[in-house]
Amino acid sequence: MKHIHCLKCVKCGREYALDEVMYVCRDCGLDGTLDVIYDMNLVAVRLLRHIKTSNTVREPLSIRRYADLLPIQDERLLPPLHIGWTPLYDCHELGRKICHNSQTAYPPRLFIKDDGRNPTASLKDRASALAIVKARELGKTIITCASTGNAASSLAGLAASVGISTVIFVPETAPKAKVAQLLMYGARVLMVKGTYDQAYDLCLQASDTWGWYNRNSGYNPYLGEGKKTAALEICEQLGWKAPDKVFVAVGDGCIFGGVWKGFCDLYDLGLIDKRPQMIGVQAEGASPLADAFISGTAVQPQRKLHTIADSISVGQPRDALKALRAARHSQGALMTVTDDEILDAMRLLARNTGIFAEPAGATAFAGFQRMIQTGAMGEAESVVVMVTGNGLKDIDTAIRAAGNPTIIEPDFHDVERALCDDYPAK
Numbered sequence: 001m002k003h004i005h006c007l008k009c010v011k012c013g014r015e016y017a018l019d020e021v022m023y024v025c026r027d028c029g030l031d032g033t034l035d036v037i038y039d040m041n042l043v044a045v046r047l048l049r050h051i052k053t054s055n056t057v058r059e060p061l062s063i064r065r066y067a068d069l070l071p072i073q074d075e076r077l078l079p080p081l082h083i084g085w086t087p088l089y090d091c092h093e094l095g096r097k098i099c100h101n102s103q104t105a106y107p108p109r110l111f112i113k114d115d116g117r118n119p120t121a122s123l124k125d126r127a128s129a130l131a132i133v134k135a136r137e138l139g140k141t142i143i144t145c146a147s148t149g150n151a152a153s154s155l156a157g158l159a160a161s162v163g164i165s166t167v168i169f170v171p172e173t174a175p176k177a178k179v180a181q182l183l184m185y186g187a188r189v190l191m192v193k194g195t196y197d198q199a200y201d202l203c204l205q206a207s208d209t210w211g212w213y214n215r216n217s218g219y220n221p222y223l224g225e226g227k228k229t230a231a232l233e234i235c236e237q238l239g240w241k242a243p244d245k246v247f248v249a250v251g252d253g254c255i256f257g258g259v260w261k262g263f264c265d266l267y268d269l270g271l272i273d274k275r276p277q278m279i280g281v282q283a284e285g286a287s288p289l290a291d292a293f294i295s296g297t298a299v300q301p302q303r304k305l306h307t308i309a310d311s312i313s314v315g316q317p318r319d320a321l322k323a324l325r326a327a328r329h330s331q332g333a334l335m336t337v338t339d340d341e342i343l344d345a346m347r348l349l350a351r352n353t354g355i356f357a358e359p360a361g362a363t364a365f366a367g368f369q370r371m372i373q374t375g376a377m378g379e380a381e382s383v384v385v386m387v388t389g390n391g392l393k394d395i396d397t398a399i400r401a402a403g404n405p406t407i408i409e410p411d412f413h414d415v416e417r418a419l420c421d422d423y424p425a426k
């Protein structure tokens with residue numbers, strides 16, 4: 001792969017050739033996650049030829065359009081499903097409304113990127129696509145991963161599309177819909193009576209024991225490269241401009257770090273002239289990264305977790321260094337929101353934009369709202385809020401947020417009784 005210069009350890013800076021190492025730095029172990037470093041001169045020639053040759057947006061409208069800026073040799077190894085190029089909605093009106101309600105001065109120009117619109121309904125498809133390519137390059141026929149739910153259902157779905165088998169470790173708290181996806185896609189599912197962090201460790205051991213390809217966040221250097229395609233799209237959708245701030249929900253920190261890498265790559269290529277501030281949002285009951293950022297100390301694993309946002313219920317974040325780097329280098333921040341704020345964000349999003357997000361999917365929006373309320377938003381900023389997963393993945397929490405329907409007998413008197421207070425007769 002000529003366009004890749006090396007894999008570089010985030011912790012010690014050691015550089016590896018692509019075929020020298022598979023997952024993490026040999027010296028630093030699990031802390032030594034790797035960055036994919038490109039030869040930007042070569043990328044520039046290829047990428048510009050592909051995507052900036054005319055004013056109209058050219059096909060393919062999926063992550064395939066950025067293949068020149070991905071660690072893949074043969075695009076044909078990508079799964080056939082349509083991944084990425086999700087909509088970036090103009091939600092300025094909603095931005096103004098929230099400002100008005102909180103009586104703060106500066107309404108932002110708000111855009112929402114709906115990544116629930118991927119084949120398995122979460123942003124994780126961007127990363128799984130890369131795992132599929134790598135497994136196929138290596139001739140692996142089995143891939144494993146541990147997941148709170150979405151990484152697993154994504155991997156299982158994409159693997160099914162190319163005839164690869166999957167062995168999946170999920171905590172027993174995974175929402176039912178995500179487990180249903182796994183089983184429907186034909187994965188071998190081991191449900192761990194424990195936490196995501198415990199499932200993760202078991203999965204590492206299993207992949208060592210059987211030699212399966214491992215799609216675990218943080219551990220696998222290529223996943224963040226898949227996730228960065230969201231940043232590439234945001235800039236292209238804004239006419240090759242970077243927004244001022246980007247809000248992302250954070251569990252392991254892989255999306256957050258990956259999206260920041262996307263902006264950095266485009267900046268290095270000269271395709272954007274500045275990079276956004278990255279705002280990572282965690283749930284208050286699972287916040288080791290925000291705590292480390294705010295206190296300026298090393299990450300302390302958090303044993304007791306409590307949040308409705310299962311996808312970010314992570315006590316031992318596996319991509320900690322990249323996540324902290326993204327917040328610091330971008331002059332951004334990591335912050336927390338409460339579960340009540342997440343439930344409120346789910347309702348507000350659905351009722352004002354028609355976007356139905358799962359709890360973690362609405363967490364970035366909750367962070368955005370909190371930042372408006374505390375008056376920390378600058379004047380006329382352009383803001384992108386990422387919605388990372390679809391609301392149908394966790395309907396129990398959705399109903400908790402939205403309430404129950406009115407139950408009636410099949411009798412029109414019941415209809416009148418139920419509606420007369422709210423709807424005066426004509």
Ligand SMILES: *Cc1c(COP(=O)(O)O)cnc(C)c1O
Pocket residue numbers: 122123124150151217249250251252253254255256311312358360361388389390
């Ligand atoms: C995985 C996930 C996240 C968090 O991503 P990390 O890379 O673990 O930080 C956020 N939202 C949803 C819906 C997810 O599935």
Ligand SMILES: [Zn+2]
Pocket residue numbers: 009010011012013014025026027028029032
């Ligand atoms: Zn290292």
